[in-house]
Amino acid sequence: MDFSKAVSKGQLHEQLHQWYKELGPIYKVNVVNRNMVVVTDPTSIESVIRRAMESGGRPPLVELVEVFNKEHHLPPSIATHNYEAWKRYRPLTNLLLQPQHIHPLIPRISLVAKEWTQKLKEMATVQPDHSYVLPQLRSCLNLFTLEAIVAVIQGKRLGLTTPGTHVSQEILDFTSNVENVVRFTSASMSTFPLFKYFKTPLYKQFEKVCLSAFEYCKKIRNQHSLQEIQDGTVHLADVYTALGVKNGLSEAELLSVDLGITFAAMDTTSAAITIALYELALSPSLQEELYQEICSVMAIDSSSWTELPSIDNFQLKKMHLLKNFVKDVMRKSPAIPLNSRVLFEDVEIQGYHIPKNTDIMLFNYGVNRDEKYFENPLQINPKRFDVEDNKMNEYTMLPFGLGERACPGKRIAMAEIHLLVAHVVYQFRLQTRAKDYELAGPGLVSPLISKENQIHFVTRR
Numbered sequence: 008m009d010f011s012k013a014v015s016k017g018q019l020h021e022q023l024h025q026w027y028k029e030l031g032p033i034y035k036v037n038v039v040n041r042n043m044v045v046v047t048d049p050t051s052i053e054s055v056i057r058r059a060m061e062s063g064g065r066p067p068l069v070e071l072v073e074v075f076n077k078e079h080h081l082p083p084s085i086a087t088h089n090y091e092a093w094k095r096y097r098p099l100t101n102l103l104l105q106p107q108h109i110h111p112l113i114p115r116i117s118l119v120a121k122e123w124t125q126k127l128k129e130m131a132t133v134q135p136d137h138s139y140v141l142p143q144l145r146s147c148l149n150l151f152t153l154e155a156i157v158a159v160i161q162g163k164r165l166g167l168t169t170p171g172t173h174v175s176q177e178i179l180d181f182t183s184n185v186e187n188v189v190r191f192t193s194a195s196m197s198t199f200p201l202f203k204y205f206k207t208p209l210y211k212q213f214e215k216v217c218l219s220a221f222e223y224c225k226k227i228r229n230q231h232s233l234q235e236i237q238d239g240t241v242h243l244a245d246v247y248t249a250l251g252v253k254n255g256l257s258e259a260e261l262l263s264v265d266l267g268i269t270f271a272a273m274d275t276t277s278a279a280i281t282i283a284l285y286e287l288a289l290s291p292s293l294q295e296e297l298y299q300e301i302c303s304v305m306a307i308d309s310s311s312w313t314e315l316p317s318i319d320n321f322q323l324k325k326m327h328l329l330k331n332f333v334k335d336v337m338r339k340s341p342a343i344p345l346n347s348r349v350l351f352e353d354v355e356i357q358g359y360h361i362p363k364n365t366d367i368m369l370f371n372y373g374v375n376r377d378e379k380y381f382e383n384p385l386q387i388n389p390k391r392f393d394v395e396d397n398k399m400n401e402y403t404m405l406p407f408g409l410g411e412r413a414c415p416g417k418r419i420a421m422a423e424i425h426l427l428v429a430h431v432v433y434q435f436r437l438q439t440r441a442k443d444y445e446l447a448g449p450g451l452v453s454p455l456i457s458k459e460n461q462i463h464f465v466t467r468r
């Protein structure tokens with residue numbers, strides 16, 4: 008299987024992992040039209056990130072997006088490779104990392120997560136054993152992640168997780184369009200960019216899904232009839248828009264920030280939650296431990312049934328097992344299995360000369376599954392983080408990237424994953440016939456779920 012085939016089959020991470028085992032910690036891959044090397048050991052990853060911090064770095068050029076933006080007279084996207092444009096956006100997205108903005112929003116996310124566990128029964132097919140199955144698990148989770156991100160960013164409720172409310176075809180189309188944007192973007196990076204010269208079928212599909220998703224995003228932003236959340240907490244969009252206006256960003260650039268955040272937030276988080284739920288289904292004993300922790304922190308008598316109230320930041324902080332479980336899931340199966348950088352200067356890594364403008368892939372998936380860095384790497388073991396281990400550091404695990412381009416949505420994403428898992432574990436026992444799962448992409452990876460290995464949600468009540 009070559010690089011392009013691996014991308015189209017959604018198995019790029021597997022192919023790179025194979026090469027990692029055969030070729031060692033640093034190797035070059037041939038991709039049409041690009042210079043690309045893959046680095047896989049934490050020391051080399053650290054060198055690249057540090058060099059990017061010192062003398063500048065950017066993500067690889069995504070020509071499909073550039074061509075599309077140019078043709079439609081749109082400003083660059085928030086994850087643009089254009090350093091000058093990115094510097095105008097980043098102070099705004101950096102606000103999403105500030106605890107004082109995120110912590111008060113935890114109960115808001117918790118409420119949406121709790122609603123989703125109730126809505127699950129409406130979305131599911133009921134099995135003969137009375138368990139619930141969500142045939143389109145990831146798409147159902149997209150309803151949660153979209154509702155949550157709009158609630159925390161715009162302070163509005165779309166009603167996607169509200170029990171008894173119909174989810175319109177328009178919304179379902181939007182979520183699948185966003186999924187396809189990611190798919191087409193990653194596919195475009197392993198093929199010759201013919202779309203620069205004429206409208207290829209890939210370009211046409213990308214254009215269609217993007218335009219349609221943009222329209223819907225604009226609608227959410229401008230729809231004044233949507234229910235506004237009035238819990239006394241400030242909405243994040245109000246905070247960063249004020250900063251953007253102060254810094255002289257145009258209305259088109261502010262819209263690009265809103266679109267970029269919604270796009271970057273939704274499917275990434277759903278993919279990560281899908282993996283976490285699958286790992287839970289594989290481990291009934293861990294579910295019970297988590298259930299006991301939730302009851303203990305929330306002061307609930309686990310022998311009698313009580314509604315789980317909204318979880319706040321202080322309570323979430325005390326759920327150590329939950330947090331370490333999610334951390335270990337993101338280690339074993341990062342939804343984004345590789346990061347990338349293009350450096351502005353030549354760099355020497357482990358005796359190899361890497362010229363500037365080379366796409367450098369930082370292959371965290373390989374490190375995360377390497378016994379050199381993690382004992383029993385394929386086993387989920389939240390307790391591995393309880394002991395001091397000097398082999399583990401921030402360069403051995405980078406599910407959200409690192410450095411100045413690191414994911415600004417990290418806190419929000421983690422809160423969403425923790426809270427959804429907490430509410431699901433409190434409400435259900437998860438079961439599956441599968442013994443393990445296989446991850447597949449393209450771009451984002453999540454478990455391949457067939458009819459035979461679905462997750463069954465069994466109510467605890």
Ligand code: HEM
Pocket residue numbers: 066085086087097100103156267268271272273275276279342343346347405406407408409410411412413414415416417419420
């Ligand atoms: C589990 C969910 C998520 C994962 C695994 C994830 C992962 C990542 C990664 C790996 C990067 C590239 C980092 C780098 O190159 O160093 C990134 C960038 C980004 N993410 Fe996330 N992300 C997630 C959720 C979110 C959420 C919820 C938001 C918004 C609220 C968000 C917004 C962004 C943005 C705007 C960028 C581009 C940053 C820049 O170039 O300045 N992400 N994310």
